[in-house]
Amino acid sequence: MEFISFFLEPLQYSFMFKAVVVSTIVGIACAILSCFLILKGWSLLGDAISHAILPGVVLAYMIGIPFGAGAFAFAMLAVFLIGFIRNNTKIKEDAIMGIVFTTLFALGLMLISKIISSVDLTHVLFGEVLGISDESAWYTFGILSVVSIIVLIFRKIFLVFCFDPIHAQSLGQPVKFIHYAFLSLLAIVITGSIQTVGIILVIAMLITPGSTAFLLTKRFSTMLMIAISISVISSLIGAYSSYYFNIATGGTIVFVQGCIFLSVFAYQTIQNKKRLHTKIVGN
């Protein structure tokens, strides 16, 4: 009984209810995307996008449009800049990403220092889900639900796109469109998640659950389910920790995810050693 009230009691406060709902949907959306992202080898690109959206958030705040719109515009700008420079120089892609995202991030910091208070800066960089407004909460919930559903419905074609894009293209599939559609969905998820975990840590939400699940299974459908479970559990731990212990939500979520990853890794490494040992002794 006490156990149940531990979970239910905080929910009577609307700020906590919103925080739980938003963290859960953020966890689900990020987990789904993470499975594709790590298989495609786009982890660094996710990091680049998440940093590059900072000036978009600030500009949106200045002109009074939803900051999702500004963030999305700068995410796309970063993607196109990276692609354009890569196609026209001999510089390697990782270096180009590094240049593009730090430059845009720096622009964001410049704008912030001139315009917004340092409290707001902290919220953008590190997230503040307990302070989320009704409007933002519904917006986040709506848009991340839609993205999650879209990715799940079209998961087969996204999977082929990750596995063998040349095959898809040779059958007349619109690979370029799928490429940009996936990047757009990624940008939307990052934008929707920064209120909860912040710009700096959102990339962890987009890499860690998928990576942990990848260690645990050889089936993609199972990988999706494991990633979502890990991510949602971590999000809930994050939200309740904020409530009971007054710890940063974003930090807690990402730390828990990291601990789960390391535990799985350690367990598997020990198991493999044991198996090897048994084999040698057996022989």
Next chain:
Amino acid sequence: MSAPVIELKNVTVRYGANIALKNASIAIPENSFSGVIGMNGAGKSTVFKAIMGLVTPESGTITVCGDDPKTAQKHGHVAYVPQNELVDWDFPVSVYEVVMMGRIGTQNIFKYASAVDHEAVATALERVNMTAFKNRQIGELSGGQKKRVFVARALAQGADILLLDEPFAGLDAKTERSLIELFISLKDAGKTIIIATHDLLSLPDTCDHVALVKSTIIAYGPTKEVFTRELVEQTFDGILHHVKF
């Protein structure tokens, strides 16, 4: 010999400032087994990409099964079997799922498999003797089995033409032999097989036609006529002591 199933006429392909293929012409007959040879960077993969419709030539025309390459894509006429080293073998997909990917051209946008799709996959797996391995993750296979999975994907696709990039790279002689038997049996069943290969030693026993590529197609024709010391040494810019002609 029957009508050409693939025809390139004076095709020039350019990547930026580099000309990858200049004025290349070839007419590959239906139901043939062709080997494409040439040095690294000679343009073998550009020839493949042109046939698959992945590059647009600057000039010249390409015909695949009577259609232009883009239309041929829609019909799934051409299937590509990648080099083993270019595939992510840790990818969490089973043999069955990979072969099912051959069906995406005919499925609706959600790519859900119908009974017809499942039947095509089952038939393709049976044809390459991989039914027993259908639930394996693709990394849990030997080199030859890995190749067979992608050949099955091509069959499930219903392709008439199979393009294989270095299909024997890294395989032992026995595995290579059994794959060659598979390819020949597919050819006998009406497929057109085209392989890009570095294996000059086994080529005369394997392929009935040979294409020599060096920035263009130097020569193409029946192996006996084209696979001569003079032409092959011209293709590779040197003397080839180890090859018997």
